[in-house]
Amino acid sequence: MPIDMRQKLSSRRLAVINGLLALWMTCLANTSFLHHLYTLTPYNGLKAGVFLVSAFILLWAYLNLLLQLITWGFLARPLQSLLLFLCAFGAYSVDTFGVGIDVGQIQNLMQTDSHEAKDLLSWQLLAYIIVIMILPMFWLWRKPLESQGFFTKLKERIYSVVLSIALIGIVAMLFYVDYAAIFREHRTVRFTVNPTNSINAFTNYFQRHVTIQKLPLVRYGEDAKRHQIPQGKPTLMVLVVGETARAESFSLNGYTRNTNPELSQKPLINFSQASSCGTATAVSLPCMFSGFTRKNYDDELANHREGLLDVLQRAGYHVTWIDNNSGCKGACDRVTNIPLLPHRTTTWCIDGECQDDLLLETFNDYVKNAPVADRVIVLHHAGSHGPAYYRRYPKAFEKFTPVCNTNAIQGCSQQALINTYDNTILYTDYIVAQTIDTLIKDAKDYQTALWYVSDHGESTGERGLYLHGTPYMFAPSQQTHIPMFAWFSPNFAFTHAQAQQCLKQKQSVPVAHDNLFHTMLGLLGVSTSVYERDLDLSWCE
Numbered sequence: 217m218p219i220d221m222r223q224k225l226s227s228r229r230l231a232v233i234n235g236l237l238a239l240w241m242t243c244l245a246n247t248s249f250l251h252h253l254y255t256l257t258p259y260n261g262l263k264a265g266v267f268l269v270s271a272f273i274l275l276w277a278y279l280n281l282l283l284q285l286i287t288w289g290f291l292a293r294p295l296q297s298l299l300l301f302l303c304a305f306g307a308y309s310v311d312t313f314g315v316g317i318d319v320g321q322i323q324n325l326m327q328t329d330s331h332e333a334k335d336l337l338s339w340q341l342l343a344y345i346i347v348i349m350i351l352p353m354f355w356l357w358r359k360p361l362e363s364q365g366f367f368t369k370l371k372e373r374i375y376s377v378v379l380s381i382a383l384i385g386i387v388a389m390l391f392y393v394d395y396a397a398i399f400r401e402h403r404t405v406r407f408t409v410n411p412t413n414s415i416n417a418f419t420n421y422f423q424r425h426v427t428i429q430k431l432p433l434v435r436y437g438e439d440a441k442r443h444q445i446p447q448g449k450p451t452l453m454v455l456v457v458g459e460t461a462r463a464e465s466f467s468l469n470g471y472t473r474n475t476n477p478e479l480s481q482k483p484l485i486n487f488s489q490a491s492s493c494g495t496a497t498a499v500s501l502p503c504m505f506s507g508f509t510r511k512n513y514d515d516e517l518a519n520h521r522e523g524l525l526d527v528l529q530r531a532g533y534h535v536t537w538i539d540n541n542s543g544c545k546g547a548c549d550r551v552t553n554i555p556l557l558p559h560r561t562t563t564w565c566i567d568g569e570c571q572d573d574l575l576l577e578t579f580n581d582y583v584k585n586a587p588v589a590d591r592v593i594v595l596h597h598a599g600s601h602g603p604a605y606y607r608r609y610p611k612a613f614e615k616f617t618p619v620c621n622t623n624a625i626q627g628c629s630q631q632a633l634i635n636t637y638d639n640t641i642l643y644t645d646y647i648v649a650q651t652i653d654t655l656i657k658d659a660k661d662y663q664t665a666l667w668y669v670s671d672h673g674e675s676t677g678e679r680g681l682y683l684h685g686t687p688y689m690f691a692p693s694q695q696t697h698i699p700m701f702a703w704f705s706p707n708f709a710f711t712h713a714q715a716q717q718c719l720k721q722k723q724s725v726p727v728a729h730d731n732l733f734h735t736m737l738g739l740l741g742v743s744t745s746v747y748e749r750d751l752d753l754s755w756c757e
């Protein structure tokens with residue numbers, strides 16, 4: 217390399233550093249994006265190669281432009297470091313899970329507790345952080361930036377910006393139609409461009425949440441009353457909110473593996489065509505309790521409006537939430553919350569993550585000691601939450617082998633991953649069946665019923681996707697098709713004979729989280745002006 221060139225490259229001038237960082241980000245943090253674009257072109261051979269080069273140039277020019285425009289003065293290096301940080305985490309997420317970064321992902325991240333976050337840590341993530349973030353940061357901070365006069369700096373900056381714009385223009389002239397078609401048809405591609413995907417997602421998230429926090433609570437269903445009090449004993453309805461359980465892995469829905477050996481022995485009303493409101497807990501959970509349908513779901517309003525549990529409480533039910541997950545995302549803010557039994561954590565918890573047996577024990581203990589009254593108890597499962605599926609169940613439920621004993625799931629075979637996931641479903645089968653057994657015993661004091669519904673599904677490598685959180689429009693059925701079923705004790709079934717008939721008619725028609733709010737009001741005999749009969753699955757002519 218000529219000395220002059222070498223001097224230029226080792227220069228500590230900000231405009232040059234920005235150009236080199238853009239190159240680093242293009243080469244290392246965006247391989248999935250470039251590969252994705254490459255697979256979406258209709259070309260082969262040389263033309264495909266030329267297109268890939270154009271994509272590379274376009275991306276470099278775009279990132280260079282971004283860096284040249286936002287890095288000024290003493291804030292330059294902290295900002296460059298922040299972008300490298302976003303690149304490292306973004307590239308890890310996109311490369312390993314095939315998950316682009318959008319506002320939904322950020323919402324998940326913000327509502328993730330420290331235990332869930334720990335599950336995501338792995339050696340691969342460390343490698344991404346070291347290579348994509350730490351190495352260039354070391355180089356960046358090792359020596360001070362060259363001091364230049366203001367006008368020299370500005371001149372260089374302008375040259376660089378003009379170069380970027382010119383390159384973008386040339387690529388656009390040559391391949392405009394291709395890029396327009398790809399970005400229009402595959403809208404999720406932009407969620408894989410690091411670090412701008414994270415910047416956009418964080419900006420959207422904070423804009424939305426700063427406004428929500430200032431908003432006062434909106435009352436909902438203020439006129440709620442129980443219109444019919446069934447004869448006999450008080451009602452005990454248990455609503456089980458499952459986690460990451462997908463319908464296609466339930467043998468109740470036709471899966472060839474027997475993942476429901478216990479529930480298949482119970483008289484269930486199983487809805488085989490249920491779909492979720494979102495593809496992540498942070499959307500599905502508030503949505504299913506909100507009274508909104510998926511199509512008109514308003515995240516902002518749902519976050520500061522009363523929901524199903526407030527309405528049931530107002531109508532006279534004692535409402536309790538027991539959580540073995542990362543909280544109720546606002547759905548249980550004004551009802552009784554019962555903590556998991558502290559003296560049983562050594563048996564069921566590792567590093568603060570507890571298996572659902574602890575939830576079951578807590579529930580059994582609570583029901584045994586709580587005064588008999590009309591009750592709704594929500595049990596929020598840890599269920600099948602990934603990527604550390606193997607930590608969700610006790611060893612006795614490791615029926616499908618070999619399993620993936622790591623949270624770095626991309627290193628496991630797809631079959632091992634599915635085995636591990638199926639073991640979590642087998643465990644959920646046991647936990648829910650045990651909950652029903654408790655309710656059978658409690659039938660001496662109550663008329664009991666149970667409703668199970670999962671929050672969203674999961675991808676286990678189908679179409680190259682893992683975990684969940686894909687934007688709903690593009691999400692595969694693995695993430696949106698959820699298990700949902702009901703169980704009635706004989707005395708509940710007797711007092712709700714008509715409702716049971718109606719529910720049975722809808723077992724194989726498309727239903728959704730949309731129906732939960734109104735069906736619960738219907739089954740629990742609550743009338744209010746916000747109830748919509750057409751969405752109540754327990755109502756029919």
Ligand SMILES: [Zn+2]
Nearest residue numbers: 460496497671
């Ligand atoms: Zn979830």
